[in-house]
Amino acid sequence: MPAFRSGAAARAVEKGYVVTPVSSGDCLEPIAAGGEVEPYLVCGLAMKLAQAPGVFRPTLTTRLLLEQVLAGGVAGKTALDLGCGSGPIAIALAMAGAARVVASDVMPHACDLTRRNVLVNGLADRVEVVTGSLFAPFGGRRFDVIVDDVSGVAEVVARKSSWFPDGVPLGGADGADLAVQMLAEAGAHLDPGGALYFPVLSLSNVRRILDAAERHFPQRVEKLASKLVPFSPELNEHLALLSELKDGGVIDFEQVRGRSLWRLDIYKASAAA
Numbered sequence: 001m002p003a004f005r006s007g008a009a010a011r012a013v014e015k016g017y018v019v020t021p022v023s024s025g026d027c028l029e030p031i032a033a034g035g036e037v038e039p040y041l042v043c044g045l046a047m048k049l050a051q052a053p054g055v056f057r058p059t060l061t062t063r064l065l066l067e068q069v070l071a072g073g074v075a076g077k078t079a080l081d082l083g084c085g086s087g088p089i090a091i092a093l094a095m096a097g098a099a100r101v102v103a104s105d106v107m108p109h110a111c112d113l114t115r116r117n118v119l120v121n122g123l124a125d126r127v128e129v130v131t132g133s134l135f136a137p138f139g140g141r142r143f144d145v146i147v148d149d150v151s152g153v154a155e156v157v158a159r160k161s162s163w164f165p166d167g168v169p170l171g172g173a174d175g176a177d178l179a180v181q182m183l184a185e186a187g188a189h190l191d192p193g194g195a196l197y198f199p200v201l202s203l204s205n206v207r208r209i210l211d212a213a214e215r216h217f218p219q220r221v222e223k224l225a226s227k228l229v230p231f232s233p234e235l236n237e238h239l240a241l242l243s244e245l246k247d248g249g250v251i252d253f254e255q256v257r258g259r260s261l262w263r264l265d266i267y268k269a270s271a272a273a
């Protein structure tokens with residue numbers, strides 16, 4: 001067992017976790033990002049994950065998106081986790097047998113935290129962490145599987161929801177800007193026969209995102225899963241404002257027996273064979 005002097009890695013070892021060092025003699029202390037390492041179970045995969053102020057925490061979207069990606073199979077494939085936050089998707093893909101995973105985020109702080117979480121889970125030999133916006137760091141690099149989870153909620157909703165810590169970039173006024181740009185660029189980074197998985201939240205401009213998907217992946221876009229999600233207390237508090245956005249065609253939600261519900265859909269866009 002490596003001798004971690006103090007900090008989260010030492011506490012993780014005390015709690016009985018296996019913590020893999022970067023290399024002999026290294027310890028995790030210089031990677032300052034993050035608090036306690038906590039167990040996180042997703043899609044039957046048990047990982048350890050530290051969270052940190054200012055970095056997005058995994059949500060229902062993380063789980064529903066991963067369920068669909070894993071159902072499509074990742075063993076032996078190369079994968080890109082775009083908008084990795086604290087890294088749960090990249091770690092799950094590697095645990096599920098992906099040959100090589102790249103996790104990337106525009107926030108250096110999120111990348112530091114993902115790097116640390118990758119190390120804590122003993123996956124540094126298969127998961128690389130890269131800082132940058134969307135596909136900018138990747139040149140002509142291609143992947144079998146791309147999992148996009150960049151921010152996609154109308155800005156005013158994102159600010160009211162408390163899901164997005166201050167400083168996390170958002171998807172523009174209608175929440176669709178990043179998804180539309182991602183869809184325009186993703187095809188050039190997919191191997192023939194590869195697949196792009198992405199969530200679409202009705203708290204963004206769904207029409208704009210799906211039009212872009214159909215434009216760039218004609219007749220190769222399918223909806224894999226759909227879920228109605230009750231408004232959180234924060235969203236309920238701002239119902240009047242959200243109703244205005246709905247009337248303006250920016251977002252959409254349903255009301256069922258007095259409860260407001262937004263829709264989370266998971267899509268797959270396939271590369272040409």
Ligand SMILES: C[S@@+](CC[C@H](N)C(=O)[O-])C[C@H]1O[C@@H](n2cnc3c(N)ncnc32)[C@H](O)[C@@H]1O
Nearest residue numbers: 056058062083084085105106133134149150151
């Ligand atoms: C909804 S969170 C998802 C985080 C993570 N996948 C999870 O499930 O916990 C969106 C992430 O996208 C990142 N992001 C926002 N704009 C980005 C961009 N232009 N390029 C790459 N990442 C971006 C944010 O920093 C944030 O970490």
